Structure formats: C-alpha cells, structure tokens
Amino acid sequence: MAEPVIEARGLGIKFAMNRRRKRSLREMFIHGNKRDPNPTGSDFWPLRDISFEIGQGECVGIVGKNGTGKSTLLKMIAGVLIPDEGSVEVRGKVAPLLELRAGFNDQLTGRENVQLVGSLHGMSPKMIEEKFDEIVEFANIREGYIDMPVRHYSSGMKVRLGFALISQLQHPIMLVDEVLAVGDKAFKKKCYDAIKRMLADNRTMVLVSHSESDLKRFCNRGLYVRDGALVLDSDIQSALDAYNADVKAEQEAKTAKPAEEKKKPTGEDGNGKAA
Numbered sequence: 001m002a003e004p005v006i007e008a009r010g011l012g013i014k015f016a017m018n019r020r021r022k023r024s025l026r027e028m029f030i031h032g033n034k035r036d037p038n039p040t041g042s043d044f045w046p047l048r049d050i051s052f053e054i055g056q057g058e059c060v061g062i063v064g065k066n067g068t069g070k071s072t073l074l075k076m077i078a079g080v081l082i083p084d085e086g087s088v089e090v091r092g093k094v095a096p097l098l099e100l101r102a103g104f105n106d107q108l109t110g111r112e113n114v115q116l117v118g119s120l121h122g123m124s125p126k127m128i129e130e131k132f133d134e135i136v137e138f139a140n141i142r143e144g145y146i147d148m149p150v151r152h153y154s155s156g157m158k159v160r161l162g163f164a165l166i167s168q169l170q171h172p173i174m175l176v177d178e179v180l181a182v183g184d185k186a187f188k189k190k191c192y193d194a195i196k197r198m199l200a201d202n203r204t205m206v207l208v209s210h211s212e213s214d215l216k217r218f219c220n221r222g223l224y225v226r227d228g229a230l231v232l233d234s235d236i237q238s239a240l241d242a243y244n245a246d247v248k249a250e251q252e253a254k255t256a257k258p259a260e261e262k263k264k265p266t267g268e269d270g271n272g273k274a275a
C-alpha cells in the first residue's frame with residue numbers, strides 16, 4: 001500500500017483553562033519558545049489519543065458537535081498548533097483553507113495581502129501576477145477595493161479573497177475549515193467547482209463542516225470526534241448517522257429530564273421528605 005499522506009499517531013493537545021490561551025507558532029517565534037505563559041492553573045485536553053491515516057486522493061470529513069476539537073485537529077495537521085502528545089506526519093505541502101481572515105494583515109491592501117500571503121505559501125511573484133486578476137474576480141471584490149486596506153473589507157470579502165488565493169495553490173493537501181459556509185449562492189458554486197477541480201487532480205482533502213450536504217458532496221470517508229476522542233472512522237454516511245443518533249439521544253435525554261422533575265411533589269425534596 002502507498003504511504004499515507006497524513007498519519008496521526010496518538011495525537012493529543014492540552015489547553016490551559018482560565019488563563020492565556022496557548023501560544024501559536026507565530027507567537028512562540030516572537031515571545032520565545034515557551035509554550036505555556038502561565039504554568040499554574042488547570043489544563044484540559046480537547047483531543048486525546050487520536051490515530052488515523054489518510055491516503056492520497058482521499059477526501060475525509062471531520063464530524064462532531066461544536067467545541068469537540070475539529071478545528072484544533074485541522075490546525076495540528078496544518079502545523080499551526082503543536083501536539084502535546086503523539087505525532088502527526090504530513091507528506092506534502094498543505095494549502096490551509098482555515099481562518100482565512102486571520103492570514104491577512106488589516107493595514108495592507110487586498111493587493112499587498114495577496115502578494116504577501118501568496119509568497120508565504122510559495123507562489124512566485126510571476127505566478128501571483130499571472131493569477132491576480134483571476135483571484136480578484138473569483139473573490140468578487142468590488143471595483144477600487146483591491147487597493148484599499150483590508151480593514152475596510154467586510155468579513156465576507158476577506159474570506160472570499162482568502163479562498164480565491166489559497167485555492168490557486170498547487171499543494172497536494174487541502175485542509176478546509178467551514179469556509180464553504182460563507183458567501184452567497186453564486187460564490188458557493190464557484191467554491192464547489194474549485195474544490196472539485198482540485199480533487200480531480202488526485203489531491204487529498206480534510207474538510208470540517210457542519211453542513212451534511214457539503215460533507216456528502218465531497219467526502220468518501222468520515223471521522224467522528226466525540227468528547228475529544230475519535231469514536232468512528234468509516235464511510236461519511238455512517239459517521240453522520242452515528243453523530244445524528246448521538247445528537248438525537250442527547251436531545252431526548254434533555255427533554256425527558258424536566259418532565260421527570262415536574263413529576264416531583266412540590267414542597268418535598270424528591271425523597272418523599274419535606275424540604
């Protein structure tokens with residue numbers, strides 16, 4: 001079997017509670033390599049003991065409730081966050097379609113940001129120049145705005161410009177976090193076409209989305225993350241079914257609880273004794 005392009009082994013990360021958030025790689029570069037600015041206080045592990053392999057050409061969806069660590073997992077694959085346990089090996093360059101707005105500098109113009117972020121991702125000045133008009137058109141940036149600082153852009157404009165730029169990268173691995181949720185119908189259609197084109201090139205994609213239709217549209221495999229653990233690695237439909245079954249059971253348990261409480265006789269503590 002060909003070597004996997006993404007290989008996670010016993011991956012885990014901890015965050016500090018009630019204190020400064022963990023430093024990103026960029027912040028570590030600025031402030032020194034101390035990961036933890038305040039070592040007192042409790043830690044929590046949003047993810048622990050996560051292992052999987054992803055082969056070339058696979059499109060894998062990550063499924064789970066809000067706050068279960070899906071974005072954190074993607075960031076560890078992207079190398080933006082460093083795991084505290086285990087390891088993740090990524091064989092090939094990564095096009096990260098995550099937190100696109102964060103990649104741009106608000107003081108720089110759209111044009112300058114495209115040049116800067118494009119070159120940081122390995123695009124040559126010639127390639128940026130060749131693709132520039134296509135990127136601006138794809139992002140649907142209104143006349144004149146491309147030479148304004150991006151602080152004047154709406155959040156949608158920034159995300160669209162980020163997607164237009166990153167989707168031009170020829171990198172073999174794409175990490176996509178919820179970016180398909182932004183934009184109107186026409187923009188979504190352009191994104192779908194761009195992703196389809198990239199996948200047709202036998203590239204590998206990991207997609208985080210709350211949209212079942214987006215997950216089913218692209219993914220052939222699903223990783224279901226629950227309470228910080230990888231509970232199912234299967235075809236996408238089975239992963240979604242397991243997730244939906246858990247959500248339903250949780251909702252039923254919630255609605256059953258108040259009904260039981262109502263049954264308790266008033267003025268008593270539930271053990272039959274007066275309060």
Ligand SMILES: Nc1ncnc2c1ncn2[C@@H]1O[C@H](COP(=O)(O)OP(=O)(O)OP(=O)(O)O)[C@@H](O)[C@H]1O
Nearest residue numbers: 015016021022046065066067068069070071072073
């Ligand atoms: N840099 C950080 N420092 C501290 N805690 C963090 C940091 N990033 C994420 N968390 C916490 O880790 C947990 C997982 O967050 P994450 O954003 O990965 O979840 P998610 O599954 O992507 O959620 P959603 O579906 O809402 O986007 C959350 O409890 C979040 O508050």
